[in-house]
Amino acid sequence: MMSAATADYDVLVVGFGPTGAVAAGLLGRLGHRTLVVDRLTDIYDKPRAIALDHEIFRHFDNMGLADAIAPHVEPFTASEHFGVDGQLIRRVHMIEKPYPLGYTPSMVFSQPPVEAELRRHALSFSCVRAELGVELVDLVQRTDRVGATLKDAAGQSRTVTARYVLGCDGASSTVRQIAGIVLEDLIFDEPWLVVDVRVNQAALAKLPQNSAQFCNPARPVSFLIGPNNHRRWEIMLLPGEDPRQTARPENVWKLLAPWLAPEDGELWRAASYRFHALVAADWRNDRIIIAGDAAHQQPPFIGQGMCQGLRDATNLVWKLDSVLRGVSPDILLDSYTAERKQHVIELTGKIKAIGQSICERDPAAARRRDAQILIAGGGKPLEITRQEIVPPLRTGFLADQDGAARGSLFPQPQVLHDGAPCLLDKITGPRLRVLIDGRRSEAPSFMALCAAHRQLIATTIAPAGADASGVLEETDGVLARWFDRHGVVAAIVRPDHYVFGAARNAAELGSLLHEVTSRLHGHPDPDFKMEKTA
Incomplete structure (x- = not known):
């Protein structure tokens, strides 16, 4: 063979x-x-x-x-959701700086x-x-x-x-x-028309200045602000409407009439889709x-x-x-x-719930939806962030012991390198690694524990001015707040930036190091060295 x-x-x-x-x-x-x-x-x-x-x-x-x-x-603009009577009921926006991963979140x-x-x-x-x-x-x-x-x-x-x-x-x-x-089948099947327009500069002012969901039971519509002059409408098709006929330019412009006229831009794309929820x-x-x-x-x-x-x-x-x-x-x-x-x-379930809320066709049910969302917002439009919607990993190549940080995305602070700020990944790279809270007096002993596991790179980080020696200095406190929020002193992070596990003390870190070595290499010996082949 x-x-x-x-x-x-x-x-x-x-x-x-x-x-x-x-x-x-x-x-x-x-x-x-x-x-x-x-x-x-x-x-x-x-x-x-x-x-x-x-x-x-x-x-x-x-x-x-x-x-x-x-x-x-x-950057993605905030997305405003409007109810049956055109009132603002919900606002989906981005979290404030400093951003947890170092970039505009959406x-x-x-x-x-x-x-x-x-x-x-x-x-x-x-x-x-x-x-x-x-x-x-x-x-x-x-x-x-x-x-x-x-x-x-x-x-x-x-x-x-x-x-x-x-x-x-x-x-x-x-x-x-x-x-x-x-x-x-995850049970979602709706016909929609997706329309992309390159809008003339003079007509941009006619359009909403934020992305929007028009949760109108007569015809739900999503409006998205793309880069430059690109604007997108996602328009729900109603029973009996022919998707092919609806996608013809003259019919598309009729649907866009509340916002634009044909002379206001170039129809870039109009395509009918069935929005599905399926998983292998x-x-x-x-x-x-x-x-x-x-x-x-x-x-x-x-x-x-x-x-x-x-x-x-x-x-x-x-x-x-x-x-x-x-x-x-x-x-x-x-x-x-x-x-x-x-x-x-899990994420599709959340998307479906949002979609089903947006797509409510019964006016009475839509008004109840509007009222419930406003109640959840304390009588005002409900404020949420997009990042709250995306879940962590729950199972798989993760530490056996559960914890608040396990399966979450590890943050990426700005750090000082040769006196200039840069993002952490520029130094550590996307590899299997250990990040240690440099504010802890035990940090040197944590580094010594990691030294026995030569296949992992270990880095100690502390906020600038924390009076810690031999550490990377972060400039915005993102990582220090993360360690404090989860009550941990170190984290093992995978190459895709998900947290394998986080430790509250030296004993837990030692256990995690042995576990990740065993799980990854099928070899429990901490002296086992990962050799790269040609």
């Missing part, structure tokens, strides 16, 4: 949209031989996703892409140029190859690899082998179908794994669709890297489904 090392590629990525491009870029940075195929030859030139958040931008920054995509990204972006940068980044690595206009026909799993039959635009077929196949090929995923993975029963069939829309679909009411796909990629790739290098057993990949499926189901 041929060994896994003789496979043509380490990973075959099917689909070169945002999820596939991020996965390929991460794999390329880690040195894995990667082939990406996509049946389309070009990036789709119209916007689909429009929102991303600080977790995702943090990964873009880790990839070295922040400066390249910044011109195509803007953003809007223009997908085509950002997707182009993601592809350019992936292809900047010599170990990554892309073949466009190439379609996946079949997959055959063997003990140590997968054989993939590919067909090019001329109809010529060939077979390549890869140690793993990652299906990022969208809602109608061929990879998912070949792998025999079924979708579970399993996200892995041995060496075949799925991600992005291939694994889940959710309504777009808080703009988390693409974010969820990129969370899949960042969750999976560090684990796949560890398996491909022989550091971790294959069973580590089982935590991918456990973590991401549960997270998607």
Whole structure:
């Protein structure tokens, strides 16, 4: 039998949209031989996703892409929800500075140029190859690899082998179908029209200055402010309306009449969709794994669709890297489904609840909804932040002992480096690491504990002026407040920035260090050293 090392590629990525491009870029940075195929030859030139958040931008920054995509990204405005009679009932906004991850928590972006940068980044690595206009026909799993039959635009077929196949090929995923993975229905199915307009400068003043949800039972509408002059409407279709006819330009402009006239802008895109809530029963069939829309679909009411796909990629790739290098057993990949499926189901439940509230068609029920939201706000419009909606991880590659910080995103403070402020990840990088509260007198002994686990990088941080020596100084107190809020002195953080576990004292830290070593490497010896293979 041929060994896994003789496979043509380490990973075959099917689909070169945002999820596939991020996965390929991460794999390329880690040195894995990667082939990406996509049946389309070009990036789709119209916007689909429009929102991303600080977790995702943090990964873009880790990839070295922040400066390249910044011109195509803007802060998300507050979103105002209006009730039956046009009154403000709820306001969804961002938390105040200093931001917990170092970036504006919610953003809007223009997908085509950002997707182009993601592809350019992936292809900047010599170990990554892309073949466009190439379609996946079949997959055959063997003990140590997968054989993939590919067909090019001329109809010529060939077979390549890869140690793993990652299906990022969208809602109608061929990879998912070949792998025999079924979708579970999370019970949401509504017809909507999505309209994107490049609004003329003079007409922008006619429009709401914040994003908005018009929770009108006659016809619910979402309005989003995109970058520059891009504005989006998501308009619920009513029973009996033909989606194709409704998407015709003359009918679209009739629906936009309360806000704009045809001379006020350019109709960029109008497409009818059924907003679904679906999740794959399993996200892995041995060496075949799925991600992005291939694994889940959710309504777009808080703009988390693409974010969820990129969370899949960042969750999976560090684990796949560890398996491909022989550091971790294959069973580590089982935590991918456990973590991401549960997270998607929980977040989709919250999105559905928001969507069902917005989409209430019964006027009496809608008025009751408005009254309940105002009561929850103490008689005023209810104020919430988008970040309250996204849950932590609940299960998977996390410490056995539960705790307040376990499974949460670890913050990223500004720190001083060579006398200048920078974000923490610039120093520690996105790897398995230990962060220690440098205000504690026991910090040196905590560092000594970590020294025995040479595969983890340990860093001690304290606020500037805390009179602590040999530590990184943070400038905004974000991390100090995090340690205080959770009552912990140290945290073990995964490469995707989720907290494996946090410790209240030296004994707990020692236990966590042994546990993470055992869980990751299948070896309880703290002197076990993670060796990188070529």
